[in-house]
Amino acid sequence: MAYGPDELHWTGSAANPVLTPADGPEIEDHLLMVFPHRGYYIMLYEFGWYSGNDTGPYGNYCADVRLAVSRDGERYTRILPHQKVIPRGRQGEWDDGFLVIADKPAIKDHQVHLYYAGQDAEYPSVAPDMTYPVPRGWDRGRPSAMRMSRMGLATLQLDRFTCLKTLDGELAGSAVTQPFEVVNAPKARLIVNVGDTVPGRSWVDVEVVSPGTGEALPRYGRRDCKHVDRDGLRLPVRWGDRATLEGLSAQSVAFKFWIYGDAKLYSFGFES
Numbered sequence: 001m002a003y004g005p006d007e008l009h010w011t012g013s014a015a016n017p018v019l020t021p022a023d024g025p026e027i028e029d030h031l032l033m034v035f036p037h038r039g040y041y042i043m044l045y046e047f048g049w050y051s052g053n054d055t056g057p058y059g060n061y062c063a064d065v066r067l068a069v070s071r072d073g074e075r076y077t078r079i080l081p082h083q084k085v086i087p088r089g090r091q092g093e094w095d096d097g098f099l100v101i102a103d104k105p106a107i108k109d110h111q112v113h114l115y116y117a118g119q120d121a122e123y124p125s126v127a128p129d130m131t132y133p134v135p136r137g138w139d140r141g142r143p144s145a146m147r148m149s150r151m152g153l154a155t156l157q158l159d160r161f162t163c164l165k166t167l168d169g170e171l172a173g174s175a176v177t178q179p180f181e182v183v184n185a186p187k188a189r190l191i192v193n194v195g196d197t198v199p200g201r202s203w204v205d206v207e208v209v210s211p212g213t214g215e216a217l218p219r220y221g222r223r224d225c226k227h228v229d230r231d232g233l234r235l236p237v238r239w240g241d242r243a244t245l246e247g248l249s250a251q252s253v254a255f256k257f258w259i260y261g262d263a264k265l266y267s268f269g270f271e272s
Contacts, residue, residue, distance in 0.1 A: 015074040043068040063098035097121040159267040169262040179211035186246040190237040193266040202261030203229035
């Protein structure tokens with residue numbers, strides 16, 4: 001990767017390459033999408049491997065789309081690299097071979113649209129001038145044997161690229177944020193993006209804690225919090241009759257999220 005102020009002046013990234021199979025479980029990396037979003041650079045990358053069958057010297061090339069993120073746009077961290085963002089199609093479907101992600105998402109009406117090219121498993125993995133055996137069913141002299149790429153669309157709701165959830169979907173789990181400086185607390189309210197909630201079984205609670213001790217602040221404990229037990233992208237968190245952080249006297253706080261059952265916490269934020 002390189003960057004610059006115009007098309008003529010470039011500086012190589014000190015973090016080159018920004019993604020390499022040498023530090024990941026994939027065999028090859030090729031095309032990817034990167035876009036800035038809410039303080040991060042989100043990367044959806046082509047995660048490639050070979051099937052190991054006898055089609056070509058390595059088998060068929062396979063790829064799906066997976067997730068990495070960065071704070072500075074240069075140093076990326078894979079997020080659950082064994083988890084697919086866009087999986088290949090089922091065997092026999094038009095995109096059961098390998099996928100190539102487009103270079104930008106389209107975000108509209110609280111939904112992220114991810115366009116990709118898909119190829120089926122019979123897509124040739126070798127060029128016509130290669131000397132090793134041709135894949136079964138592929139005649140070098142017949143252009144009609146070449147497989148076409150098709151365009152696909154995957155969608156997900158806004159800010160739901162990944163989530164926090166419990167290990168087994170049954171026992172409660174928790175996670176604590178980094179400290180936040182308290183500014184405009186009388187106007188600020190905490191909102192959460194949650195899914196797969198079920199009243200009385202799967203929900204999210206939040207408590208405001210001291211970064212130093214981890215203890216809940218008065219009136220902002222877990223028992224004060226009203227269960228967030230319905231799905232939504234921007235649901236307000238309430239503690240008793242308090243919908244804002246007006247009662248906080250601390251200069252900095254952290255938030256401890258309690259996740260029950262199979263509920264999923266995708267994101268959180270603040271609004272006035």
